[in-house]
Amino acid sequence: MSTLALALEDVAHAFGGVQALAGVSLAVPAGCVYGLIGPNGAGKTTLFNVITGFVTPDRGRCLLHGAPITGLPVHEVAAHGLARTFQNIRLFAEMTALENVMVGLHRQGTTGVLGAVLRTAGARREQADFSRRAADLLERVGVSGHAGRRAGTLPYGLQRRVEIARALATAPRILALDEPAAGMNAAETDALRALIAGLRTDGLTVLLIEHDMRLVMGLCDRLAVLDRGRLIAEGPPATVRGDPAVIEAYLGHAPVAGAAC
Amino acid sequence: MPEARRLRLLGLALGLAALLLAPFLVDALLGRAWVRVLDLVLLYAMLALGLNIVVGYAGLLDLGFVAFFAVGAYLYALCASPHFGLHLPFWLLLPAAALLAAAFGMLLGAPTLRLRGDYLAIVTLGFGEIIRIFLNNLNAPVNLTNGPQGITMIRPIEIAGVSLARPLEIAGLTLPSLYLYYYLFLALAALALVISARLEGSRIGRAWIAIREDEVAARACGVNTRDLKLLAFALGASFGGVAGALYASFQGFVSPESFGLTESIMILCMVVLGGMGHVRGVVIGAAILVALPEALRYTGPLQRVLFGSVYIEPSDLRLLLFGLALVLVARWRPAGLWPSPVRRRELAERHAPGGVEAGR
Numbered sequence: 001m002s003t004l005a006l007a008l009e010d011v012a013h014a015f016g017g018v019q020a021l022a023g024v025s026l027a028v029p030a031g032c033v034y035g036l037i038g039p040n041g042a043g044k045t046t047l048f049n050v051i052t053g054f055v056t057p058d059r060g061r062c063l064l065h066g067a068p069i070t071g072l073p074v075h076e077v078a079a080h081g082l083a084r085t086f087q088n089i090r091l092f093a094e095m096t097a098l099e100n101v102m103v104g105l106h107r108q109g110t111t112g113v114l115g116a117v118l119r120t121a122g123a124r125r126e127q128a129d130f131s132r133r134a135a136d137l138l139e140r141v142g143v144s145g146h147a148g149r150r151a152g153t154l155p156y157g158l159q160r161r162v163e164i165a166r167a168l169a170t171a172p173r174i175l176a177l178d179e180p181a182a183g184m185n186a187a188e189t190d191a192l193r194a195l196i197a198g199l200r201t202d203g204l205t206v207l208l209i210e211h212d213m214r215l216v217m218g219l220c221d222r223l224a225v226l227d228r229g230r231l232i233a234e235g236p237p238a239t240v241r242g243d244p245a246v247i248e249a250y251l252g253h254a255p256v257a258g259a260a261c
Numbered sequence: 262m263p264e265a266r267r268l269r270l271l272g273l274a275l276g277l278a279a280l281l282l283a284p285f286l287v288d289a290l291l292g293r294a295w296v297r298v299l300d301l302v303l304l305y306a307m308l309a310l311g312l313n314i315v316v317g318y319a320g321l322l323d324l325g326f327v328a329f330f331a332v333g334a335y336l337y338a339l340c341a342s343p344h345f346g347l348h349l350p351f352w353l354l355l356p357a358a359a360l361l362a363a364a365f366g367m368l369l370g371a372p373t374l375r376l377r378g379d380y381l382a383i384v385t386l387g388f389g390e391i392i393r394i395f396l397n398n399l400n401a402p403v404n405l406t407n408g409p410q411g412i413t414m415i416r417p418i419e420i421a422g423v424s425l426a427r428p429l430e431i432a433g434l435t436l437p438s439l440y441l442y443y444y445l446f447l448a449l450a451a452l453a454l455v456i457s458a459r460l461e462g463s464r465i466g467r468a469w470i471a472i473r474e475d476e477v478a479a480r481a482c483g484v485n486t487r488d489l490k491l492l493a494f495a496l497g498a499s500f501g502g503v504a505g506a507l508y509a510s511f512q513g514f515v516s517p518e519s520f521g522l523t524e525s526i527m528i529l530c531m532v533v534l535g536g537m538g539h540v541r542g543v544v545i546g547a548a549i550l551v552a553l554p555e556a557l558r559y560t561g562p563l564q565r566v567l568f569g570s571v572y573i574e575p576s577d578l579r580l581l582l583f584g585l586a587l588v589l590v591a592r593w594r595p596a597g598l599w600p601s602p603v604r605r606r607e608l609a610e611r612h613a614p615g616g617v618e619a620g621r
Contacts, residue, residue, distance in 0.1 A: 052481065054477070054481075073480075073485075074480040074481060075480050075482075075483050075484055075485045075486070078480070078481060078482065078483035079483055083481070083482075084481050086477075086478065086481075090475045090477060090478035090481075091474075091475070091478070092470065092471050092474035092475055092478065092479075093474055093475075094470070094473075094474055094538075095467070095470060095471070095474060099467055099470075102464075102467055103467050103468065103471040103479065103482050103484065104482045104483075106464060106467070106468050106471075106482060106483055106484050107482075107483035107484075109464045111463060111464045111465070112465065113460065113465055113492070113496065115463075116459055116460050116463030116464065116465055116466070117455075117456050117459050117460065119459060123463065123464075126464070127462075127463070127464070130464070166482060167481075167482075169482075170482060170483050
């Protein structure tokens with residue numbers, strides 16, 4: 001397990017005069033849950049957008065399992081095995097939960113216009129296969145009872161899970177979750193924690209932006225802390241939480257022990 | 262469920278019989294002029310289904326769709342009329358119209374890939390106007406399109422030596438020309454409907470709808486949005502091209518003024534009014550918007566009988582009612598008159614006591 005799932009080399013990006021990322025280098029080992037934390041505006045989401053191809057950085061590059069992905073279109077980054085969810089859920093609201101997940105399977109299919117119009121045996125088989133796999137994924141995230149409902153009408157917690165199922169459908173090697181626990185109650189967060197831990201057991205690398213410190217400290221194998229576009233600490237949670245630079249970034253100057261609440 | 266299946270087959274058979282008998286019934290009850298309206302309903306249904314792929318599925322607001330209609334119509338007009346002395350056969354021109362329109366669709370799609378919503382609408386509107394203005398002015402220095410006079414004496418469609426412009430006698434039954442066109446248009450509109458419906462539920466259709474719902478998320482799911490948008494433009498345009506070729510032969514005459522902005526907006530209204538993204542709704546939308554103006558013609562004489570003179574011109578009334586219909590649909594039925602099954606199920610659930618909505 002010594003291989004790197006993701007490597008960032010000196011990534012820098014500015015929006016106008018704001019230096020969102022000022023030279024960040026990271027190494028994410030494969031098969032772990034890697035937390036990315038930091039105060040608001042630290043550059044976490046920008047870093048996510050760089051990794052997933054939505055933003056091409058001014059400087060530096062990203063390697064996904066050794067393959068450079070910087071500058072590739074988003075759908076090709078996805079094809080390299082990187083899936084993501086969004087901070088503010090972005091489901092296809094008018095589609096059912098099942099169809100949402102089936103869109104995630106899109107790349108693994110081959111049915112074209114002709115196959116779809118003629119309903120060839122191959123197209124029918126693929127459709128049935130997609131539908132079964134999508135149902136399995138929904139069951140895995142615990143939303144199987146709502147497969148036929150329009151995604152936009154599902155309760156918030158379920159929408160988060162459908163989004164995770166959709167990301168998993170792309171058969172990723174790295175799953176990037178942007179604040180998955182935001183707005184969840186304690187029970188929902190616990191279910192999320194179990195889900196992510198299960199994904200890790202299956203060998204998936206999970207990259208996690210999260211503000212819920214209980215979740216982050218309990219779940220992540222390693223943490224990176226960003227502040228104002230810089231990496232200020234990196235390591236196992238126990239080390240990071242005692243780091244003076246981290247405490248300062250979160251709480252100001254007073255040296256408080258055990259910043260995690 | 263063999264019972265449900267049998268019922269479905271029965272419904273299908275009855276529907277088919279009704280469609281086949283429609284021109285006879287309409288002719289007997291309403292008169293020959295209404296058979297012509299029926300033909301036009303099918304033609305516009307084809308157009309609306311084409312635009313539905315672009316607007317309804319992929320969510321790309323296209324206000325210049327009539328341009329593809331024009332491309333198909335002029336291709337047919339130029340290649341089957343005395344204008345150039347060309348008389349190419351129908352079976353060749355129909356696919357050619359589809360292909361040429363598809364090429365124009367890509368031509369419009371390629372530079373507008375990054376645009377969405379209002380911006381895309383403005384560019385497509387401009388594109389539609391450009392095509393019309395070209396057709397209007399390409400009569401000098403070389404006379405290609407005969408300018409504003411348009412092209413006349415376009416050959417009617419001939420299938421296996423049978424001209425659709427003359428009545429056909431089969432087994433003692435005389436089918437007038439309008440009936441023959443009806444059956445041809447019916448077959449092609451049905452084809453357009455089947456293609457649309459099958460695409461909708463397929464991998465391709467899902468990717469289009471995903472782009473409509475959230476393009477960013479669609480890309481993150483690995484959907485190549487560029488290729489799929491171009492595909493939507495090309496395929497939608499090809500429907501328009503076929504409808505255009507049929508229109509040219511049906512009317513026997515084309516001129517640039519048939520392809521203005523109002524026409525594009527009419528087709529868009531059919532899609533929106535009927536139910537965006539739902540093929541049956543779109544066909545209903547086309548039927549209503551083609552038949553309504555014809556029905557409103559009667560209001561002129563009616564007003565004269567009732568009030569002694571015509572206070573509101575039927576053509577003004579038409580625009581008034583269209584506007585009103587759109588406002589009412591936007592307010593009360595935002596998903597259209599006949600929304601897609603998923604939407605209907607949702608509405609039913611919300612109203613049912615103890616529905617899933619209560620689980621929140």
